[in-house]
């Protein structure tokens with residue numbers, strides 16, 4: 235049930251309250267629109283077949299030759315011409331009626347061959363003069379060999395220049411095999427942004443049970459996968475310690491493995507342990523989005539270095555980081571990869587949501603009887619809510635009525 239149009243997202247004032255900026259933070263919609271607009275699609279390029287799986291095809295792929303490009307045998311046996319018995323000819327020589335030559339599956343069919351007799355259907359013998367001949371064996375089926383039997387004609391699958399794969403297709407292993415059979419060595423694919431991940435936080439531990447004051451690393455085991463699902467190609471993972479020098483080092487370009495985008499986690503704040511914003515300023519980057527009027531994830535930022543690399547800065551709190559990535563990272567990666575702006579859709583709100591003093595809320599929801607019910611456990615440091623979610627809905631500060639239509643977006647792993 236839809237009771238009315240979705241309310242416009244509203245700017246929050248929390249950024250002003252925290253003294254972060256003299257300007258109002260952009261709304262969720264403005265921030266994602268900005269992240270799409272600031273970038274230009276990367277140029278398409280040729281990629282060897284072995285590396286092309288997962289890329290999006292930039293131009294139609296047509297067969298370079300007939301597929302198969304020669305008439306061949308579909309069975310191990312003999313290529314035959316005329317009726318049995320057959321006199322045995324040299325392998326590969328032209329056959330006259332009454333002749334046969336051994337052939338293997340996929341073997342080039344000799345000129346003059348009319349059918350292939352399976353090895354199970356023939357047997358070698360000798361004629362009255364002691365010359366080797368081929369006769370039908372006990373395993374032969376009635377009427378075997380029929381004209382054309384077990385022959386794969388040239389061009390059976392495709393003719394030269396036939397369309398094999400349409401531009402815009404995401405290449406899977408079957409497409410790669412098809413392209414190889416079609417005679418191609420490389421494919422023109424849309425540019426895919428390469429992404430360098432930079433994780434911060436001296437308190438973060440990779441495994442086991444952390445002591446109080448330390449936290450388990452929620453990002454390293456999965457953030458790269460989400461970036462890949464959003465169209466990025468992860469080229470490296472670095473860790474920065476909580477100091478400016480280490481941050482500057484981690485944000486420096488890797489000439490061996492250049493990145494189009496850097497995604498950082500943590501250190502977006504202004505505490506004595508947060509050095510991201512200082513590093514961005516020192517490196518002369520342009521700040522496109524300094525924070526967003528949304529919760530969670532309001533300190534998420536988008537900057538651009540003078541060398542053209544983009545930086546998506548995600549907060550350290552895990553849910554806030556995921557929301558930041560889906561708000562800024564998803565549109566940016568889509569644009570760089572020549573894809574459309576990630577879609578949003580509307581869901582009917584499954585329970586009344588009270589007004590809040592803060593900005594727009596991004597709420598993980600579960601679909602219950604077709605209604606979007608806010609998940610529990612969705613504080614910005616929590617993950618249970620998102621782990622159970624079907625999507626995320628955009629709830630304006632004044633809340634929503636039961637059944638009211640709200641803008642929402644899908645999760646990249648759903």
Ligand SMILES: Nc1nc2c(c(=O)[nH]1)N[C@H]1C(S)=C(S)[C@@H](COP(=O)(O)OP(=O)(O)OC[C@H]3O[C@@H](n4cnc5c(N)ncnc54)[C@H](O)[C@@H]3O)O[C@H]1N2
Nearest residue numbers: 252435449450451452453500501502503508549550551554
């Ligand atoms: N005075 C203010 N304090 C804070 C504000 C504010 O506006 N004024 N905003 C809060 C919000 S909202 C967020 S979100 C965080 C953003 O913090 P940072 O981006 O600077 O992130 P950190 O301080 O480095 O970490 C925050 C939190 O996340 C944990 N963390 C970091 N990395 C990981 C990881 N790999 N896996 C799991 N958890 C991680 C970290 O231990 C902290 O608990 O600032 C608030 N404060």
Ligand code: MOO
Nearest residue numbers: 530531532554614
């Ligand atoms: O906005 Mo923070 O990102 O709520 O947790």
